[in-house]
Amino acid sequence: MNINHHLDEATLFSYVAGALSQGMALVVASHISICDSCRERVFETEAIGGALLDDVVNDNSPDSSSVSVKVNETALEQVLACLDEEAPVTTPGKIPPDGESTVGNTSEVPAPLRDYIGGSLDAVQWKRLSSGFYYFDVFSEQRGICRLLKVAPGKSILHHGHHGNELTLLLRGSYADEVGRFAQGDIADLDDQIEHQPLVDGDENCICLVATDYPLRFTTLLGKVIQPMTGF
Ligand SMILES: [Zn+2]
Missing domain, CATH: 2.60.120.10 (Jelly Rolls)
Structure with missing residues (x-):
């Protein structure tokens, strides 16, 4: 399948954050189950989210404002670095989030x-x-x-x-x-x-x-x- 149009960054972030409506989330999940490129971007975004969380959890400063500064300086840099990177090479056969390989999947229904x-x-x-x-x-x-x-x-x-x-x-x-x-x-x-x-x-x-x-x-x-x- 030759896919030319993909999810934009804002939709991807909202999907990973669980902020989309049920209908929107179903469309996104259906696309990433057949699109190696967007599936890889979801994994990257989840990793970024994990890094953000680690930054917050690992900062023991009692001053809440310093927590905010730390997150803004380090996590934002990571986010921007990831967004600047080239689209990842697709990995045929990689297991999608629903656990079903797309290899050999000829169904029109994701x-x-x-x-x-x-x-x-x-x-x-x-x-x-x-x-x-x-x-x-x-x-x-x-x-x-x-x-x-x-x-x-x-x-x-x-x-x-x-x-x-x-x-x-x-x-x-x-x-x-x-x-x-x-x-x-x-x-x-x-x-x-x-x-x-x-x-x-x-x-x-x-x-x-x-x-x-x-x-x-x-x-x-x-x-x-x-x-x-x-x-x-
Ligand atoms: Zn895509």
């Missing part, structure tokens, strides 16, 4: 997602949204969504922005938008500054796992009118 939808995208109980659009809610979030989307070739999502972050993991097919072109394994890690209109550009259905923190911000009247019916 291991973390299988607990929710089973092992086949074709066996999902799709619900029809409109012509060429289907969805399956993986589970409900307080404000956002965590759902599978299946969109037919040539169809596009209505132009929209975001009130928070949106994570999209491509499971089958491809789409193109203002950000770039996304194919199987790629993750679109978008913040509230991005507005886009994804268009399915291949000759097969595009199936992706999408999680948002908040409802989308549709930029057209049509989008705003149909938003309550779509659950987006």
